Amino acid sequence: MRQLSELDASFLYLESETTPMHIGGVYLFDASDLQYPLAFSTFVAYLRSRLHVVPLFRQKLKEIPLRLGRPYWIDDPDFSIERHLAYVNLGEHGKQSSLMSLASKILEEPLKRDRPLWHITFVDGFKLDDREGEKEGFALIVKLHHAAIDAFSGEEIMGKLLEYTPEPRAIPQPRPWLPRPEPSEERVFLQAGANMLKTPMQFASLAYNAAEVTARGLVHRQLRKLPLPLPLFTAPHSPFNRQITANRRLVSTQVSLSRLKAIKSSLADVTLNDVVLGLCAEVLRRYLLVQDNGTDRSLVAMTPISVRSSSLRRATGNQMSAMLLDLATTEPNPAARIRRIHRNAVDSEPYREAIAADRLTELLPSTLLALSARLYSELQVAQRYQPLFNLPITNVPGPQVPLFLQGARLVQQFNSAPLFDSMGLVIVAVSYQGQLTLNFTLCPDAVADGDAFKALTEESLASIEAAVASLGPDEGNELPASGSQSLTDELMNYMEGFLKSGLKRFKR
Structure with a gap:
């Protein structure tokens, strides 16, 4: 077993x-x-x-x-x-x-x-x-x-x-x-009992390791004097964060990888993944403007990252880490935005390494995670308060050589991902044979006019290419004017606000 x-x-x-x-x-x-x-x-x-x-x-x-x-x-x-x-x-x-x-x-x-x-x-x-x-x-x-x-x-x-x-x-x-x-x-019952006996030791070990790495990341932050990762539940409200139904729609469109690589080469200090995320950010910004849902706050994406290695490789299962990433959608220049996304991703590195998703879920039992997620949905946290993030974006590198099935060539693939309550849109980018396919899995009852994503993708890519040609060498690399805040202060402020809100309700 x-x-x-x-x-x-x-x-x-x-x-x-x-x-x-x-x-x-x-x-x-x-x-x-x-x-x-x-x-x-x-x-x-x-x-x-x-x-x-x-x-x-x-x-x-x-x-x-x-x-x-x-x-x-x-x-x-x-x-x-x-x-x-x-x-x-x-x-x-x-x-x-x-x-x-x-x-x-x-x-x-x-x-x-x-x-x-x-x-x-x-x-x-x-x-x-x-x-x-x-x-x-x-x-x-x-x-x-x-x-x-x-x-x-x-x-x-x-x-x-x-x-x-x-x-x-x-x-x-x-x-x-x-x-x-x-x-x-x-036998299953006995195995479950044996696992329960081991759990306290596993919890203590994981808690110690997580605390140690988190502390190391905090020291690293303070030394570098860079902005901390996004605080919890501060993503802006968006039409993507509405209650969903069982209806699904898959909208896909293709762009040439060579165009994305040319943008990467022009910007020099960014990755191809940064360019893909920048393209997604521009598409989302334009969609919100078309839907008259523009926001003066930047969208936040949850970006899964594979943590597979040659020594820890399984054929199946989930081996992922994840980070919350500011998509810099308030930056008007789409080329400078890619540089900001790159900087935001680099800034998140110590905390992305702190607790990978699989270790975090070992600290929190899956049944508790499920209960928390159900309460998050049933209490409509994303509607009443600010969501944790606006949408997941996953970039999956695919084969660049053709694949076949009994002589028939695979010419294109579309990929969908699960939607979650109060999470009506997911983007999955998959590359194959020199093409990148952007796949928008959406709930049409929450995210209207999904076909618009096709035209907006081409418009967004052309806009980025035009902006790259006139971008200054340091544009997009500037640090925010606001000073950095310690992780302890951030958590204390969050808890202080939570307690004040609870006391007000109690007084009523």
Whole structure:
């Protein structure tokens, strides 16, 4: 048995009817060069022959009695690949708009918990739009639960399932697989008890390490005299932070990586990730202005960061850290904003290293995290007070060489991420073959006119390119005029305000 980490388990407990916690993908394949169309039965045989490269595809959850501990991954003795596959033929409606509407509906549905947490829909009759005209193609709509993977490992899994050669290979027979016996309830109960006995020691060790690294980061801050990270719950109100429904929409658009790299080279001291974040920031700023929701305060993004390494590498699970990042949307110059974003990211480094997301969730049990998140939603904290952050933005580097499935070339992919109560928009940027795809997963009942993001992306990129040409060498690198504040003062001020608010309510 392999137990879920606290971070992995939290995605299970956060799931509700309106917030399915799976990562989605829509993969478009060009089948015009195939001698025969790829039949669904061929795809099933191909996938069956590749199951051994992704063990989680045949593992399901084993819950602990009375929820005394986190669930385990165990082999599914009743595994049947047919329970995880579906076939749809678009027929005469095989346009990309129809495919994306179908994908949105499929991605709204939560995965069933009585089986391995994945599902693939094979979409036939799909016509690829090409400069030379329509081409025959097909698509895959993939759902993988966030408890099993993060955005980075999800990209790795698809890379393992696909091929790197355009020549269709003979499909081998599936490797023999004998599921390990399902553990008895008694064994699971005993294992949960043993884990509970170890918890106090783990808590003490983690608390000490977290305090030590946080203190080191604080000293580093004071020495450098740089602004502290953003205080909690100070992100501005935005239309992205409204109560959401079960409806989902995926809007995607592409830009050339070469254009982004040219901006990076011109600005010199920034990373490609800074440029991507700067592009997202400009798109969001323009969207708010179009919607007449402009704010005089900068938007705040939560940016997940992979903490995988060669020595701590698992095939699945969530291995992420995260930081809150000021997107500098109050800076009018979009090129100078990229430099400010870079500086803000560098400033956050000591605290990003202090407590990675997986260690933080070990300090706080996943059930407590889930309860806190539910209360955050049900008490409408994001509506009544300022939100912790406005939206997550994830940048996932993808392969720059073409991938194939039985000779059909993967030409484009769209990726979705889970939405959360009071979090109606998520941006996932994925690169593939010299192109960057910006994917906007949104709740249309909270974020109106999602199609506007497509045009705004091109406008924003052109605006950044024009601003780079006239940018001064130091513009955007200036430090804020306000003096820095100690972390202790910041926490004391926050607690003082909280207590004053509580006393006022008590007096009433």
